[in-house]
Amino acid sequence: MKLQPQTGVEGSAQWLARVATQSMIEEARLSPKPGLVDSRGNGAHHDLTLSLMERSAHSLSPTFHALALQSWKRPADIALRQLVGRLGREGEAQMMEATGGVNTHRGAIWALGLLVSAAAMHGMEGSSEEIAASAAKLAGLPDSTAPKIFSKGLRATRRYQVPGAREEAQQGFPHVMRLALPQLRRSREAGATEQQARLDALMAIMTSLSDTCVLSRAGLEGLETMQNGARSVLAAGGTAQAAGREALAKLDKQMLALNASPGGAADLLAATLLMDRIACDDVRVTPLPQHSHL
Ligand SMILES: CC(C)(COP(=O)(O)OP(=O)(O)OC[C@H]1O[C@@H](n2cnc3c(N)ncnc32)[C@H](O[C@H]2O[C@H](COP(=O)(O)OP(=O)(O)OP(=O)(O)O)[C@@H](O)[C@H]2O)[C@@H]1O)[C@@H](O)C(=O)NCCC(=O)NCCS
């Protein structure tokens, strides 16, 4: 079924929910991704599978729908921040129920949730820059209703003194806006297939992200391996070139040997696919492909 962009609050909320869900599913299926779950297998994970990732993505559609409805044409203020925080935590609970307690998409709920909210705040008429800026503003507001949880991400950001998921959002998603989206479009223009362009976009994110999943599992050695390996893929001309594909296969082996998986980078690729569809600056909204199963 072809999904056309909708107008009005309910149509837009449904469209955003479906596009966010589809972006997460397409990220999960994209192959070959180093260390991550993809359509070949489970990567460095023992508790994740592709079908679990897909079930998790589907379970989050109602969350994205509610985020869009509740954020429609509202300003970024404390009341909206608290509401979005509550909906995000309810989404995490939905995900945990759907996956039997496995954390599949916590970072994706955060990133795509904020971007869905921000697109709705602009009534589906914001440019990608405006949407990213509003998401950043929302992420920067305090949520006094949030429970104090000491996460793996917080531990890694403090131990290694690096930015994590919070800072990525508060800075307006620089890895999506300045690295992945431009790379996605450059690779497409250079004649890469859509799969290759998306893999290149993932590599662009991995060249510089301080992914707290990689740091938690494999420390600085893992992070340096990820960043250097991704740079080698792009320096070889990307995955449209045989040398780029060889560099990617080498990186995949290295990440598996280190038990490292760039879950944060994968979430930001899903956010990139979402932004590519909701706010192309010259083509307002890009329809989903005909073969969509959603
Ligand atoms: C702000 C929050 C995202 C919480 O952040 P925090 O860093 O405190 O918490 P974490 O639980 O560690 O979650 C952060 C997740 O974000 C992804 N991520 C990592 N690095 C980055 C980065 N530099 N930039 C952007 N995103 C990043 C990553 O998510 C993916 O990994 C998850 C699996 O990770 P993990 O549990 O560590 O799993 P494994 O390593 O596999 O564990 P083992 O098997 O080894 O045990 C997976 O979910 C991916 O999505 C990080 O995990 C935010 O959650 C928050 O505050 N929420 C509150 C609600 C709210 O306000 N919502 C508003 C918007 S809806």
Ligand SMILES: Nc1ncnc2[nH]cnc12
């Ligand atoms: N494809 C993937 N594999 C592992 N963790 C992820 N988190 C988000 N997407 C992921």
